[in-house]
């Protein structure tokens with residue numbers, strides 16, 4: 001039986017990947033900081049689908065945590081066939097006022113841990129000529145996003161990195177997808193301190209279920225990336241082709257700036 005490692009599996013999109021892959025009878029290695037949530041989900045899915053589950057609670061933003069995760073997986077004699085690099089967070093506000101430690105933790109989690117886990121598991125997937133990696137980028141990775149500047153930049157990294165690895169691995173038997181959800185109803189906006197006035201309306205946000213279903217379809221279709229949601233998201237990610245980048249950054253900045261958020 002194949003095994004999937006899912007980071008950020010305690011809730012939101014990661015928990016939904018766990019449910020979808022358990023339904024496909026994959027064994028699961030679930031990681032995030034919230035041990036209680038991981039264990040509750042692991043029990044529910046193990047009971048429902050008769051799969052094996054393993055929980056490894058970790059703060060992946062701490063330097064060295066990805067190596068600890070790799071070592072725990074090796075010590076348990078597990079092989080990773082699917083890697084879902086999902087854990088991530090954002091932080092709303094002007095970069096000049098942002099918290100340095102939080103920003104470093106964001107880069108460590110959104111970029112470094114994702115890259116390290118790819119180092120840890122991609123080579124053996126290539127050797128086996130079989131494997132799947134899904135990296136959580138975002139529609140935010142397609143253009144500059146003032147007041148979420150660092151977050152959008154981390155997602156631009158994930159998107160470019162994933163698409164390049166997709167091309168490098170086209171003949172290796174390893175499938176790689178850069179997943180770019182639009183606004184999705186999870187705890188993401190709360191965790192990012194996103195002002196309610198400019199947060200996407202619940203009715204305009206996708207569900208984690210539809211994001212994961214679209215991702216798995218895109219993977220089966222052999223796509224390099226997948227922008228989930230309706231036409232508005234697809235139009236948004238293409239706007240950089242039609243407007244000067246400075247104008248785009250300024251216009252998005254007007255929409256996202258704290259003055260508007262306070263109105």
Ligand SMILES: NC(=O)c1ccc[n+]([C@@H]2O[C@H](COP(=O)([O-])OP(=O)(O)OC[C@H]3O[C@@H](n4cnc5c(N)ncnc54)[C@H](OP(=O)(O)O)[C@@H]3O)[C@@H](O)[C@H]2O)c1
Nearest residue numbers: 008010011012013032033034060088138183184186187188
């Ligand atoms: N929601 C959206 O609109 C949206 C859109 C585009 C892309 N995304 C991306 O989708 C991914 C999943 O986000 P989500 O929307 O599902 O948000 P979420 O509900 O806030 O879930 C985030 C997950 O990451 C885990 N996590 C956060 N910090 C961590 C840390 N330091 N170490 C280990 N795990 C950590 C959280 O678990 P613990 O708190 O238990 O650690 C949780 O399981 C993220 O990469 C996000 O950037 C989200």
